[in-house]
Amino acid sequence: MGDKGGKGEKIDKEPPRPGAAGRATAADRPASVRNVVLVGHSGSGKTTLVEALALTAGAVNRAGRVEDGATVSDYDEIEHRQQRSVQLSLVPVEWGGYKINLLDTPGYADFVGELRAGLRAADAALFVVSAAQEADAVAGATRAVWEECAAVGMPRAIVVTHLDTARTGFDEMTRLCARIFGGDDPDAVLPLYLPVHGAEGPDGHAPATGLVGLLSQKVFDYSSGERRVGPPEPARLPEIAEARDRLIEGIIAESEDETLMDRYLGGDEVDLKTLMEDLEKAVTRGVFHPVLAAAPAPPGARQGLGTVELLDLITGGFPTPLERPAPAVTTPLGAPRPEICCDPGGPLVAEVVKTASDPYVGRLSLVRVFSGTLRPDETVHVSGHGLTDRGHEDHDVEERVGSLSSPFGKQQRALAHCVAGDLACVGKLSRAETGDTLSAKDDPLLMAAWTMPDPLLPLAVRAHSKADEDRLSQGLARLVAEDPTMRLEQNPDTHQVVLWCLGEAHRDVALDRLRGRYGVQVDAVPFRVALRETFGASATGRGRHVKQSGGHGQFAICEIAVDPLPAGSGVEFVDKVVGGAVPRQFIPSVEKGVRAQAAHGVAAGHPLVDIRVTLLDGKAHSVDSSDAAFQTAGALALREAAGEAAIHLLEPVAEVAVLVPDEYVGPVMSDLSGRRGRVVGTEQAGPGRTLVRAEVPELEIGRYAVDLRSISHGTGSFGRTYARHEPMPQAVADRQLTREESPV
Known part of the structure; x- marks a missing residue:
């Protein structure tokens, strides 16, 4: 090309003599x-x-x-x-x-x-x-x-x-x-x-x-x-x-x-x-x-x-x-700072663009230096913010930089320093993760995060053996530290450990790295959607817990009525006992037992929601009644009431926004309808692209990240947010119940 920075015009000349990489x-x-x-x-x-x-x-x-x-x-x-x-x-x-x-x-x-x-x-x-x-x-x-x-x-x-x-x-x-x-x-x-x-x-x-x-x-x-x-x-x-x-x-x-x-x-x-x-x-x-x-x-x-x-x-x-302009910087608390420039003598601002584990030298961080000069053995401030939803806690720590090197395949060539504008591998940054900012310890800064796609393909895993359980959490933490496109979730409803990935190949690499790089043997298990249960009609139940085995026995009887409530009501408990049939000190015990049973479900092991439980009557014994006995009676009463009424399964429904080129709008809408989805609208999202909005049961979109790629030839993307739980069609519920695992 032409003269630039002292470089001669090359088109009409023989190529220059090559030099060694990274001099x-x-x-x-x-x-x-x-x-x-x-x-x-x-x-x-x-x-x-x-x-x-x-x-x-x-x-x-x-x-x-x-x-x-x-x-x-x-x-x-x-x-x-x-x-x-x-x-x-x-x-x-x-x-x-x-x-x-x-x-x-x-x-x-x-x-x-x-x-x-x-x-x-x-x-x-x-x-x-x-x-x-x-x-x-x-x-x-x-x-x-x-x-x-x-x-x-x-x-x-x-x-x-x-x-x-x-x-x-x-x-x-x-x-x-x-x-x-x-x-x-x-x-x-x-x-x-x-x-x-x-x-x-x-x-x-x-x-x-x-x-x-x-x-x-x-x-x-x-x-x-x-x-x-x-x-x-x-x-x-x-x-x-x-x-x-x-x-x-x-x-x-x-x-x-x-x-x-x-x-x-x-x-x-x-x-x-x-x-x-x-x-x-x-x-x-x-x-x-x-x-x-x-x-x-x-x-x-x-x-x-x-x-x-x-x-x-x-x-x-x-x-x-x-x-080229550098990304914007702030303080770790978000206060604005002046723009940085590519000056080797300026304040140190660098970013970890990749984190990897090497079997011989440990963790390596690939760093782009945007300002200042990074040197081995100096102490730097490490700031990481904005990825808490993906299992990365916000952190501000100080770490000592290890060796600097320039990679070439598996080789690492030592560097004396890395100036603004250049890249280098940094060793021994044990706390730094991909996307973190490195800056001077006396002037900590934070670079604006780059946009990452949302991982939408779930992978539920469990330790293969007891010996792997102790290493699983550490291995998963290291995995998401290296790859911020993964999201780690401990689902409170299904009690599954879920690693959210971008696709099947991404999932396979995650499993391979857990087993090969971190020595954690894991099993992939079916991903469970957080279903709910509710009563389809009013019912009554009687819980009788009476046992006598010498000494103090157990005695508690309670009668309840259960009524369905509108969606989103949760579980209400009402006391309508009169005449002290259930002593006042044991009414909270009944409520505790009812709520515990509701949390475990009454049909397929899913939490019971949107009901009102009314305590109507009961009996107690002056010696044998206890808190534990009335908790058990409350749970038994709820289970008996469930046997009298139709129990409906509620499934989560997601609001889905699918962005595709115009030529794929028809196939996408047809596919969403086949997933029991309801298309609620479309809108133009730039030249030649359309945003399709729909509400789709989450049971139907577990693999949508993979399927949309196939439908749109890799040109489509989508996002999803939880909307609400809705009653599941009976035919779908029957199929789901046949596949359900037994409650733990």
Whole structure:
């Protein structure tokens, strides 16, 4: 790219000599750091692209390995077993004196929390799209992330991969990206290079062997495994000229020089230096999004197709940490503070964007430093607020920073410090969790939390054995400390331990980590919805508890009437005893027994609600009556009354708000109706998107997080809130009662 911060224009020159990843000379200056997150659908080739960039930059050898034999993607055993990325990984490389922090994110929707962490830590995004994938894969969740980046003005570029196995050509994929990502301005998404294809193979496919630069009008040939520069074939000059004219118009349309377009349309030639400067400014401002092609290096080669061009774009066209605003900060109590800036000499403000456990070095925290300089062995203030609903208590503690390191696969390379704008792994922060703020102990600060999706797929677990019970709570606590997209709940109604996840893959990884990483054997058990019971009609009951076994006996008799009440009334107790049939001191005992029985239920073990229990009469014995006897009599009376009346099951109903593209509104509404739901309205929620509101029994939406993803091809999202309990249809109640576990 063009001249920026002393860097020379690269398009017409050979690539610079690669340097070692993470050298202090590059990492000491915020202006020399680039933080880039790779975003894309699962299978788009993000990790392969990271490995190709690392190879071109000289961070790995031709076998894709560092000195000790580890690879870029060697990090998590679960990833090897599942053959997909499940967590954020950082790969730092150096290119031409610039340190590039490549943040590789999972593409599967269940791990969107890792993606959000990568977006928080980055200053620019590379959207990786595969020419071998269906258009729906590009247009689904990837578009939602694109819109999220657009909302905050994050610079974005697009990389097309898998051209060797493409279902669609580069030109067609570029047009698709312009339609999906360009919105009202498709000319904001244009290619900087066009692929050059070699000879056709036996399958009739001609692999891409090089790129032709539209601005430089030169060919960069990778067919030999080393990038070579030459002129384009004369037959391609008309095609190049047409694409070049459109690119130039797209660039100067975003130029700050308002006269440039008029001069260009009037026939003036715009010099390459001006075009490069305007291109860099437009990319940095997030208003122009270049499209590039890339492919891994063939066996024995050092450079993959397009990797040099992509590294040049990152270092020349993407912003430095100095150019991106930092998140807002307050005091831990919420008092506003002045904006922070990316100054290594400023007050320390850093954020934990990821927490992981390493079997050899213990807990590691990946930290982005936004201000100041983080050093080993210093004491910092750790603030964590705003996630109490997910099992993370608010906390303000002081901790001593352990070692600082730069990760590369399973390797950790020691760092002397980490300046503002850079990322590092911090050891021995035992209390810090993902999302926490690190600041100076004498000036504690708290960064505004980033948005996390609400986990809506329940996973009920229990310890496999008695030995696992002691380790279960600790293992679950460590799990949610690492992943704030999980929510831990001890359900007071069902007495289940529930881990709320984002999807089935997220659930499977949680179980795998509990068993493998934390040594806790757990069993997944059916999730129980908190049902209620109530009386369908008035009834009476008599509780008689009379026993004589020598010495003091037990004697208590009470008679009650039970009447149903409106929803939400709870349990009322009324005393209408006359003449002292039940002594005054034992009336509270009857009420206690009734309420205890109501809490345990009278039919299927669910709490009994919305009733009035009236104590009418009873008998007592001067010697054998006691508090315990009348508690037992009250419970027996309620059970007898339940035998005389129809007991209705009440199920919780949730208010559900489903956000989907317009084309999926019909299938979503039909599906909700099939779940015994009532659609209460729809409303527009932005261009091409509709919010569907409905009331749905919670029994019917236990797997809705998974099913909605299938219905909407990954483009839909939903939220739910408890509305009320309603009587369950008798046919559903009968089926439910046959499945109920016996009350404990």
